[in-house]
Amino acid sequence: MEKIKEKMIRYLQANMAEEVYIEVSEYDQETWKLFRKSDEEALGEFRLDETGALNFFTIYEEVESASQPLEVNGIRGQAKAFIDMFCSDALHMLHFSCMIDWDETYKFIYDKKDEQLGLFLPNSGVEIDVAKDGQVQQFSSQVGECVVQYPTALISKETAKSVYIDNLEFELVIAPLNKEQYANGDNAYHLCYAPVDYVMEVEPDGTLQTIEEYGGFPEKYEAIEKRIVPESELHSIIGLNDQYAKIMETIEDEERVEWWSTEEIATSLLDIDDFEGDVIKVGYDKTNGELLSVTNVESVQKGRIPLTEKEAKDRALQFLFAHCPKANEQFMMQQSHPSHHFIVEEDEELVCESEYVFYFQRIHQGVKVDSYLLAIQVGQLSGKIIRFSTDTMEDILLTVEPVISLAEAKDILLEQLEMELTFGKHIEEDLPIYKVSYLPAFPNTSGHIRMIDAITGEVFHVETGIVEEG
Numbered sequence: 525m526e527k528i529k530e531k532m533i534r535y536l537q538a539n540m541a542e543e544v545y546i547e548v549s550e551y552d553q554e555t556w557k558l559f560r561k562s563d564e565e566a567l568g569e570f571r572l573d574e575t576g577a578l579n580f581f582t583i584y585e586e587v588e589s590a591s592q593p594l595e596v597n598g599i600r601g602q603a604k605a606f607i608d609m610f611c612s613d614a615l616h617m618l619h620f621s622c623m624i625d626w627d628e629t630y631k632f633i634y635d636k637k638d639e640q641l642g643l644f645l646p647n648s649g650v651e652i653d654v655a656k657d658g659q660v661q662q663f664s665s666q667v668g669e670c671v672v673q674y675p676t677a678l679i680s681k682e683t684a685k686s687v688y689i690d691n692l693e694f695e696l697v698i699a700p701l702n703k704e705q706y707a708n709g710d711n712a713y714h715l716c717y718a719p720v721d722y723v724m725e726v727e728p729d730g731t732l733q734t735i736e737e738y739g740g741f742p743e744k745y746e747a748i749e750k751r752i753v754p755e756s757e758l759h760s761i762i763g764l765n766d767q768y769a770k771i772m773e774t775i776e777d778e779e780r781v782e783w784w785s786t787e788e789i790a791t792s793l794l795d796i797d798d799f800e801g802d803v804i805k806v807g808y809d810k811t812n813g814e815l816l817s818v819t820n821v822e823s824v825q826k827g828r829i830p831l832t833e834k835e836a837k838d839r840a841l842q843f844l845f846a847h848c849p850k851a852n853e854q855f856m857m858q859q860s861h862p863s864h865h866f867i868v869e870e871d872e873e874l875v876c877e878s879e880y881v882f883y884f885q886r887i888h889q890g891v892k893v894d895s896y897l898l899a900i901q902v903g904q905l906s907g908k909i910i911r912f913s914t915d916t917m918e919d920i921l922l923t924v925e926p927v928i929s930l931a932e933a934k935d936i937l938l939e940q941l942e943m944e945l946t947f948g949k950h951i952e953e954d955l956p957i958y959k960v961s962y963l964p965a966f967p968n969t970s971g972h973i974r975m976i977d978a979i980t981g982e983v984f985h986v987e988t989g990i991v992e993e994g
Contacts (some may be wrong), residue, residue, distance in 0.1 A: 528578055529556065529817055532570055533898040540567075554579075573665075578610040579664040587628040593656040602658045603632045604926075607650060612668040617647045620994040621803045629653045629661055638672050638947065638958070644994075645670065645947050645958050663747070670956040675728035681934070684962035691732060692931055693720040693935075698922060699894040699975050707970050707987040715922055716975040716984070717933040718894065725960040726943065733961065744859040745885055750852045753845040761843045762818055763804060763908030771803070779807040779816055805909075809916065815847055817913040820903070824877045828905040833860065836880035836902040843900060843909055844884060851884075854917070857897065858883040862960075867904065878904035879895060879911075886917065889924045926978035933976045936983060940966050940973055 529546055533611045536544045536558065543561035549569070558567045570581040594602075600623070607615055618634040621644055635649040648670060653662040679687075694717040701709040701716075722742055725733040735742060749753035759765075768784045775781070831839070837860070844851045858864075860882065867878045879901045886896040901911040926934075944965035947958040966973050971986035 528570075528572060528576065528610065530560070532556075532578075532581075535609065536567070542567075560631075577613075577665070577667075578663070579665050581610075581660070583659070583661050587655045587661055589628060590706045591657075599630055599654050599656065599658055602633065602660060602724075603630075603652045603654050606652060606654075606660045606663065610663070611650065611665060611667065614650070618667075619644070621649070622990050622994060624989045625991050626653070629655050636670075640672075640674060641773070641945070641960070643945065643947055643960070645672070645949070647949050648956070648958075652811060667958075668956070669851070670958060672958045675960060678728045678945075678960075679726075679730050679962075681943045681945070681962065683730065685938075685941060687726050687730050687732070688723060688943060688962070688964060689934065689938055689941070689969055691723045692934070694933055695724065696924075696926065696978060697839060697890065697892045697975075698888055698920060698924070701975065701984050705987060706974070706984045708982075709987075713920055713922055713985075714975065715891070715924060715926060715978045716894075717926075717928075717930065717978050718951070718975055719937065719973075724963075725948070728960060728962075729913060741861055741863070745856040746859055747806075748841070748844075748852045748855060748857050748884075751841060751845040752891070753842050755846055755849075758815065758843070760848045761839065761846055761909065762806065763820065763897075763906060764806075768804070773867060775810060776807070778810055780810040781805050781807045781817075807913075816915075818909045818911065820906075820908055820910045822906070822908075825905055830878070830904045831880070831902070831907055833865070833880055835902065836907070837882060839902050839907055839909075840880070840882040840900040843912070844898075854886060855884040855886055856892075858885060858897075859980045877910060888920045888922070892945055893920065893922045899937040921978075928976075928978055928981050933978070936976055936981055937973060940968055940983065942967055966981065 531546055533546065536542065538633040543597050544567065545559050545561055546556045547559065549555040550555055552571070555569055555571045557569050559565065560567055563719070566584060568581070568583040571579045573579040599932050617636055619637050621633040621635045624631040631651060631653050633649070633651050635647070636645045637643060638645060640895065647666050649667055650665045652660060653898065654660050655862070659923070692961060697716055698713055699716045699718065700711070700713050702711050703709045722735050724733050724735060724738055727733060764784055764985045770782050771785050772781070772783045773780060784806065785802055787801055802822040804822065807820040809816055844855070848854060864881045864883065866881065881899055884900070886893040886898070886899040898914055899912070900909065902908070903910045942965050945960055947960055948962050950957045950959060964972070966985065969985040970990060971988040973983045973985045975984040975986070976982070
């Protein structure tokens with residue numbers, strides 16, 4: 525342990541040209557804080573595992589664009605030197621897995637490989653982030669004992685591909701294909717076929733692993749019936765009545781925010797940053813007056829009869845139609861799931877009010893608009909709108925009639941798809957267990973294909989940042 529601490533001080537003083545010292549964290553005896561001697565500013569921290577080996581290291585200072593960036597090989601050399609200094613015993617069993625470009629840093633991943641198949645064991649080694657000037661910013665290690673389990677029978681890649689594609693479903697969506705998310709995006713809306721995330725992997729015997737096995741659930745939507753709710757009722761639905769007074773207004777980016785409270789507050793003495801009183805904040809577009817947000821930070825009012833989910837859903841729909849009279853034409857509602865809501869048990873201390881959360885998916889001429897999801901949070905005890913925020917809806921000028929068929933879209937994906945045999949990590953009784961399965965892969969693109977243009981057939985794949993693989 526002493527050697528690691530001494531090495532860390534030497535490393536930082538050599539690379540940062542600063543005198544540093546360390547102190548054990550008051551919260552964790554295995555975590556050490558790093559300080560600059562000249563002004564006692566905290567620079568970072570590192571943590572040791574139960575054997576005294578370096579488990580985690582990070583520098584607090586945010587990475588800025590390097591004025592004199594190193595060549596990639598020089599940055600890789602800095603990563604290897606750090607690993608060699610702090611976990612040289614593990615270096616001989618690790619293999620370079622991949623390098624990811626995170627704009628201001630490169631992430632290098634080194635993992636173990638199994639002996640029988642020669643495949644990587646994910647999250648079995650170390651990850652290290654190095655700024656483009658060569659400074660190591662973060663390091664983490666998962667080196668340790670693990671068990672590799674091999675299947676007694678293994679279907680072929682082609683069989684796995686057939687099983688996967690036979691169970692793959694697509695949905696027609698309107699998608700904003702931005703350049704940050706898609707490697708070949710153009711920041712425009714496209715009518716696309718999108719694979720539905722349901723089948724996640726195919727096991728060696730051909731059994732499907734679906735999203736439920738990953739702790740998720742398939743998203744289902746339902747149409748919304750038309751309601752007539754006057755806009756004048758918005759305030760009362762939010763929870764504002766004649767007992768509330770507007771205590772101030774602030775400008776936050778493009779919002780004009782009204783602060784409402786039942787408390788008598790000396791607004792001339794009000795410090796916005798330190799204010800902790802009961803307040804409801806309602807934000808409007810400062811140009812056109814459109815409602816953009818609601819934030820309720822009032823204290824929990826105990827002793828009330830809790831709303832049922834059905835009652836809270838009705839309150840959310842009332843709010844939606846008061847805000848958006850044509851909501852039935854512009855949204856469909858995601859079917860409720862227990863994981864959506866934040867409900868505190870009765871015998872627990874209520875720090876904040878339990879909430880029902882309802883999600884509304886934007887549609888255009890009946891077609892789902894991807895990445896535009898509206899959430900309305902309703903207090904279980906108060907029945908008030910606890911939180912709501914939205915962006916101004918852009919006009920969409922697109923045909924919703926596809927040129928290529930669903931079958932053609934599936935064939936396009938099939939041409940690009942391969943099933944890759946990989947190990948997955950499972951934790952059983954605190955021990956990592958590795959088991960193989962087939963995962964969808966797209967070797968001709970840098971990332972998974974997520975959209976197929978329903979007019980042109982062009983495929984759009986996600987930007988992963990991976991620039992090199994082992």
